[in-house]
Amino acid sequence: MPTSPDDADASLPLHLIIVDGLNPRLLAQELEARRLPALAHLISRGALLRATSVFPTVTPTCLASLATGCTPAEHGIHGIVWWNPQEERYVSYWPAPQTLLSGTFGQVMRDILQNLNTSHLARSAATVFERLEAAGIDSACVNFPISRGPYQRRAHIPVLMALLGSLPARLAMSGPRRHYAGDLLRPSLSLPRGVLGRYGISDARATRFTRRVVKRHEARFVLTYLPDNDLYSHKWGPMNVGRELHAIDRRIGQMMAAYGSFDDATRQARWIVTGDHAQSDIGGFDGYSVNVYRAFRDLLPVPFGRKGLRGGPYDLAIAPNDRSALITTPNEAARQRAIAELLHWPSVDRLIGREPEGWFRVQNPDTLRTLRFRPRGPWQDVRGGTWDIEGDPGMLDLRPAGSVLHDGVFPDALFRIAGSPPSADLIVTARPGWEFSTGFTMGHGNHGSLRAEDSITAIISAGVTFPAQPRITDVLPAILEAFGLERPGHDNGHSSGAGPGGEPLQHPTLP
Ligand SMILES: [Zn+2]
Known part of the structure; x- marks a missing residue:
């Protein structure tokens, strides 16, 4: 207790x-x-x-x-590595050996020691x-x-x-x-x-x-x-x-x-x-560590340590975050081309995209089935948030019982995706055993998905x-x-109304 x-x-x-x-x-x-x-x-x-x-x-x-x-x-x-759209560059908080090779060690140390607590x-x-x-x-x-x-x-x-x-x-x-x-x-x-x-x-x-x-x-x-x-x-x-x-x-x-x-x-x-x-656990088979800067067939990502996505020769920025990767595209055409390629990567477990009006789209590359959702709606999660959902809840292994969505193998996924970094318009997660990297593997364990x-x-x-x-x-x-202080008020994708056991706003139906 x-x-x-x-x-x-x-x-x-x-x-x-x-x-x-x-x-x-x-x-x-x-x-x-x-x-x-x-x-x-x-x-x-x-x-x-x-x-x-x-x-x-x-x-x-x-x-x-x-x-x-x-x-x-x-x-x-936004991540251990992320694309900063204001500065048009990768931010990294990990002084890995390749930062010395790419000449970004000083930038990484300034990001860790100063920018993290000030501008970020x-x-x-x-x-x-x-x-x-x-x-x-x-x-x-x-x-x-x-x-x-x-x-x-x-x-x-x-x-x-x-x-x-x-x-x-x-x-x-x-x-x-x-x-x-x-x-x-x-x-x-x-x-x-x-x-x-x-x-x-x-x-x-x-x-x-x-x-x-x-x-x-x-x-x-x-x-x-x-x-x-x-x-x-x-x-x-x-x-x-x-x-x-x-x-x-x-x-x-x-x-x-x-x-x-x-x-x-x-x-x-x-x-x-x-x-x-x-x-x-990761690894145990060839190719489990995907160098995301070499994995695209037809698209040119901004190389790690380089700057400039808009107006440059590049199609996208991609920030490997261990068992996920954050992708920023400069326009809708580039975004669609990125989606088409990423759905063919054998490493991808789920492809997640931000859409207009607060919607998120989650796709499984195996079946191409889709779940769309956004905060606030007739469905409840087990922690008191409410959601509007369309499509197949199995994409996030959500298990509907009445109007409540129970977690499966992707715990608290709706809340966590809704709170994910807005600097990425696409996010991929890695299948079990795989990781996304800048070319150096972390060993036998990893996280991020x-x-x-x-x-x-x-x-x-x-x-x-x-x-x-x-x-x-x-x-x-x-x-x-x-300490007897007031809790901060947050709108974390929770409805201020019905929590678990509360009245749903309407009877939800799924296609
Ligand atoms: Zn770690």
């Missing part, structure tokens, strides 16, 4: 620990085997819930949704730090990239990073009252970890910083980001990282032990441990209340409520 707000004192500190790529299947297996004592203790004092992610199901979009309670359409962080993150999407600090609640950000807050600090840019990226030695970073960011923002006595230590953006460093915040009573809200799990899951596959999950449990146990014992940790503080997405394996993560909470079927966008409202 979710814990009730009466269970916990609103003055207690609250920890939000984000475990990148937290996989509920592995979590359940290792809890069952009693190998996760810290997490088991938190669950014994609260709840373990399955939570749905946003779409595309990649780290920057999900982290921004956790930090703001908004969908990617609302918060403006919508002003209307207030972060948890902005909301809590405005209410007088001292907050700490530990190694979390979506840090926008009321304070500016001058970060030290490591020499090699500054040289490779033509960056200044010091750079202003926005954050809450307490802000730690690996080697860039660290306590004066702590030694830098350097390039081999991922500049301190690691679980080990985040744990040390968090213990410091607790022991020095630096903040009432502490957000700690643990990135290691996702990196290992990519490398070994999502069910092959049990040992790495045990290490994460030990780290979380060390953070809890900063209060004394596990019991002290749950008596003296409140805790949320959440993932942002999960991963599915609408399928359940990528999309369902876990929330563990002790002393904080969640809905029974939470989305990751419910984390911010739960935190505000836990």
Whole structure:
């Protein structure tokens, strides 16, 4: 059962620990085997819930949704790579080796360290730090990239990073009252970890910083980001990282032990441990990693790292997002030609298009059957949103029962597609086992699609209340409520009227 707000004192500190790529299947297996004592203790004092992610199901979009309670359409962080139509260029938040080859490393670092929190993150999407600090609640950000807050600090840019990226030695970073960011923002006595230590953006460093915040009573809200799990899951596959999950449990146990014992940790503080997405197995056959810049027969995509779509020689821009790809076309003719080609790619699971008047079209390349839908209408999803739909609900494995659409293998798909980035007029998702790339594979695990394996993560909470079927966008409202603050009003494709059990507006029929 979710814990009730009466269970916990609103003055207690609250920890939000984000475990990148937290996989509920592995979590359940290792809890069952009693190998996760810290997490088991938190669950014994609260709840373990399955939570749905946003779409595309990649780290920057999900982290921004956790930090703001908004969908990617609302918060403006459109993908790990996305086409910025205002600047006519690709934005990337991943300093992969090919960014050095394509000469875009400096741009990528500026996008991560500056633009992400300034020009990309919508002003209307207030972060948890902005909301809590405005209410007088001292907050700490530990190694979390979506840090926008009321304070500016001058970060030290490591020499090699500054040289490779033509960056200044010091750079202003926005954050809450307490802000730690690996080697860039660290306590004066702590030694830098350097390039081999991922500049301190690691679980080990985040744990040390968090213990410091607790022991020095630096903040009432502490957000700690643990990135290691996702990196290992990519490398070994999502069910092959049990040992790495045990290490994460030990780290979380060390953070809890900063209060004394596990019991002290749950008596003296409140805790949320959440993932942002999960991963599915990929590979095992030739060609599973599709280099999207080489996959078109008759169309010329803007190459990764180049600029200019309108008026240039290119037919489209395509941004690979692991197990999905965001496509931007300059006109309707190019869009139709892109659709014709993409429907022949063996890697494509679903082709999703934006249409006029708020409609979305979802197509299965195998059958060419189509589902069209838009927010608000006679159909209800299981989380209280309502929808107008036409065509075959099987395209998203929706299972109608009365006027309610139950989820199948594409959880919360209507809401997630409706909240997907408006910079893409087409999105493709990858079939199980496949991925879309810039030419470098991630290994044995990946994420990004609408399928359940990528999309369902876990929330563990002790002393904080969640809905029974939470989305990751419910984390911010739960935190505000836990501090006695008002939840933000959102129109996330939910009707303000009938929820589950409410009266449908009319009797829906399907062709
Ligand atoms: Zn990842």
